[in-house]
Amino acid sequence: MYQMMTGEARNKDYRWRCRGCKAMYTVRTGTPLEETRLPLRVWVFAIWKAASGKKGYSALQLSREMEITHKSALFVLRRIRHGLGEVNPPKLTGTVEVDEVYIGGRPRYRHPSNRGKTLDKMAVLGMVQRGGDVRFRAMNRVTAGNVNRVIQENADGSCRIITDELNVYRRIGRGFAGGHDYVKHGAREYVKPGTDIHSNTIEGVFSLIQRGLMGTFHSVTRKHLPNYLNEFQFRWNTRYVNDDERVQAAIKQMDGKRLTYRESVDAPPYEAAIW
Structure with a gap:
């Protein structure tokens, strides 16, 4: 050449x-920077902020600080989040805590037949290895079959699984050598006395997502929720390194993962990629 x-x-x-x-x-x-017309300093700044901000970094803030349009800032961060997604990550090992969270707004219409419900909420299954990585999977329906398939895809067969008492987890221990332990949140039991059986680690991970959505992003659509989960997953999995090392890891992970504007706008409905 x-x-x-x-x-x-x-x-x-x-x-x-x-x-x-x-x-x-x-x-x-x-790379995500291919054919971009924005100055390189905008991308470097956005990657740094997305990798170092514990609760995320909004497109509005990027547009103000870099003096670009909100549309450009949104697409830059969308490309970055897409690039932070892992392809065939290693399976979790050891003790793995599993729980689900429902992400969405408060009910807007309190009709007697729909009291306390909202069509905006979406389930996210979280799996975290104690002292290790976390995995997220957005789910259209939380069923025993879907949950079992996702956990078996992401956790090694030697794992010990810890959950709450939800019925969908009842038979989950059959596929894991370490067995299945659970706590009864309905009875206000959060740690079994004298044991290490609890799901406080995954609850802490979910709190970062919820604070990021409430204080930084405010509104996330179902179609783009998996990309936001990529961002939170990456930051948690690199929590033991400093910001410089995390930014370098983000740039390496983004290599070869270009997302065009048409692919971003015309992406298939979320049901096509979510259980």
């Missing part, structure tokens, strides 16, 4: 051409 230093190049950006396929490319090719 050789550098295009003459007028033969389409643009004056010093792109490179492959000797084999003759394709022209830059260091941005195949």
